Amino acid sequence: MCDTCGCQLHEHHHHDAKVVEVNRSLLEANRKQADSNRHHIEHMGAVAINLISSPGSGKTTLLERTIEALKETVRIGVIEGDIETERDADRIRAKGVPAVQLTTGGACHLDAPMVHSGLHVLEHFAKDGLDLIFIENVGNLVCPATFDLGEHRRVVLLSTPEGSDKPAKYPATFRGADLVLITKTDLLPYFDFSVDEATRETRLLKPDQAILALSATTGDGFDAWLAYLRQLLPR
Amino acid sequence: MCDTCGCQLHEHHHHDAKVVEVNRSLLEANRKQADSNRHHIEHMGAVAINLISSPGSGKTTLLERTIEALKETVRIGVIEGDIETERDADRIRAKGVPAVQLTTGGACHLDAPMVHSGLHVLEHFAKDGLDLIFIENVGNLVCPATFDLGEHRRVVLLSTPEGSDKPAKYPATFRGADLVLITKTDLLPYFDFSVDEATRETRLLKPDQAILALSATTGDGFDAWLAYLRQLLPR
Numbered sequence: 067m068c069d070t071c072g073c074q075l076h077e078h079h080h081h082d083a084k085v086v087e088v089n090r091s092l093l094e095a096n097r098k099q100a101d102s103n104r105h106h107i108e109h110m111g112a113v114a115i116n117l118i119s120s121p122g123s124g125k126t127t128l129l130e131r132t133i134e135a136l137k138e139t140v141r142i143g144v145i146e147g148d149i150e151t152e153r154d155a156d157r158i159r160a161k162g163v164p165a166v167q168l169t170t171g172g173a174c175h176l177d178a179p180m181v182h183s184g185l186h187v188l189e190h191f192a193k194d195g196l197d198l199i200f201i202e203n204v205g206n207l208v209c210p211a212t213f214d215l216g217e218h219r220r221v222v223l224l225s226t227p228e229g230s231d232k233p234a235k236y237p238a239t240f241r242g243a244d245l246v247l248i249t250k251t252d253l254l255p256y257f258d259f260s261v262d263e264a265t266r267e268t269r270l271l272k273p274d275q276a277i278l279a280l281s282a283t284t285g286d287g288f289d290a291w292l293a294y295l296r297q298l299l300p301r
Numbered sequence: 302m303c304d305t306c307g308c309q310l311h312e313h314h315h316h317d318a319k320v321v322e323v324n325r326s327l328l329e330a331n332r333k334q335a336d337s338n339r340h341h342i343e344h345m346g347a348v349a350i351n352l353i354s355s356p357g358s359g360k361t362t363l364l365e366r367t368i369e370a371l372k373e374t375v376r377i378g379v380i381e382g383d384i385e386t387e388r389d390a391d392r393i394r395a396k397g398v399p400a401v402q403l404t405t406g407g408a409c410h411l412d413a414p415m416v417h418s419g420l421h422v423l424e425h426f427a428k429d430g431l432d433l434i435f436i437e438n439v440g441n442l443v444c445p446a447t448f449d450l451g452e453h454r455r456v457v458l459l460s461t462p463e464g465s466d467k468p469a470k471y472p473a474t475f476r477g478a479d480l481v482l483i484t485k486t487d488l489l490p491y492f493d494f495s496v497d498e499a500t501r502e503t504r505l506l507k508p509d510q511a512i513l514a515l516s517a518t519t520g521d522g523f524d525a526w527l528a529y530l531r532q533l534l535p536r
Binding site: 088120121122148149150151153172174204205206207208209225227228229231232234235236237238250253256 | 323355356357383384385386388407409439440441442443444460462463464466467469470471472473485488491
């Protein structure tokens with residue numbers, strides 16, 4: 067009991083038994099749908115990558131340059147997740163590849179059922195088939211970590227303006243990454259960001275973490291990213 | 302029914318009736334505790350500011366410089382919210398003011414009950430009383446928008462590296478702001494960010510939105526921010 071204002075000290079709501087129960091059944095349903103999505107994508111002969119980062123870390127810009135580099139040889143499709151607006155899908159379509167915009171209407175992450183719907187729409191527009199599907203999650207460094215979307219690889223972006231302390235502050239997200247991609251390296255001269263420190267912090271969470279650093283503006287480091295993608299492709 | 306993988310198209314889980322019901326009771330409990338927190342803070346003779354932004358938008362750096370500028374004349378205390386780590390509270394304590402670190406253990410936002418606990422700890426360390434309490438929320442541009450913490454003003458930061466499209470993409474968060482603070486203006490030469498465009502986008506959501514722009518590195522625009530804070534102080 068608080069003696070200043072008279073109110074009770076509460077347990078944090080995430081510990082509430084009813085909430086835990088509902089969340090467990092949601093996550094179980096999500097997991098099943100994610101497995102189904104993965105089969106669906108493999109049946110299409112494609113691989114899928116779930117891109118996770120804070121707002122403004124450069125996910126869409128990364129995709130624009132990646133599409134420019136690969137679109138002559140790789141059939142790419144994109145599922146865009148945002149709370150509102152079609153802007154990111156419009157940017158991707160302007161590069162000449164099919165893009166589906168999912169708007170969550172408030173939710174801070176995509177989930178597997180949403181992505182399933184998106185896959186159907188994407189297939190409809192990708193008449194010639196797909197090799198590589200990017201799923202750009204809602205800009206958020208917390209919520210997307212909990213939801214498997216049916217991807218084959220999960221890539222977490224960390225942009226240099228955000229600071230190299232972010233892996234320690236968002237450990238579940240960084241621990242869940244198959245690849246950590248340090249972006250906007252062209253801005254390193256202007257920030258107190260150390261790629262070495264970010265690498266060290268990331269590997270404290272997961273000693274064998276794959277890490278690449280690049281700039282989608284200058285193209286520096288981009289070849290290694292493209293090579294990473296190419297080795298994932300079927301055949 | 303999906304004819305590729307055989308699974309059902311689901312409604313998004315946020316529409317599930319049971320979840321909506323649980324969320325409603327959580328938010329109602331949060332609202333009551335927030336009102337109680339506000340009374341608690343006013344009883345202390347202080348005002349509280351809830352700082353919301355993406356990870357790495359410069360909340361802690363803003364606080365460091367604000368404390369340096371005001372600490373001789375204003376008694377400041379800080380409640381820091383993070384998923385994990387005590388790092389931000391350590392940075393604030395190094396400036397010579399009391400700071401309490403709340404770690405949410407996974408949750409993407411602070412809530413009013415957590416802040417209530419934080420207030421009690423903060424009072425314990427602030428022997429001489431407090432005029433101004435900053436609550437630095439978890440770095441997240443979505444979840445914190447829904448939770449009143451008992452603050453008197455809500456300040457949403459938008460840093461220039463994030464891009465001026467963010468108000469349109471995170472409308473609930475920006476609409477809920479009492480002040481939008483554009484940060485890292487020293488980086489404007491290096492980014493495709495327009496303060497005019499960000500202002501226009503923000504005021505499309507809320508025509509009378511208060512907006513300030515500053516750099517905590519160079520101090521540019523800082524006087525207007527300090528004036529904004531001073532006019533909130535009691536007496």
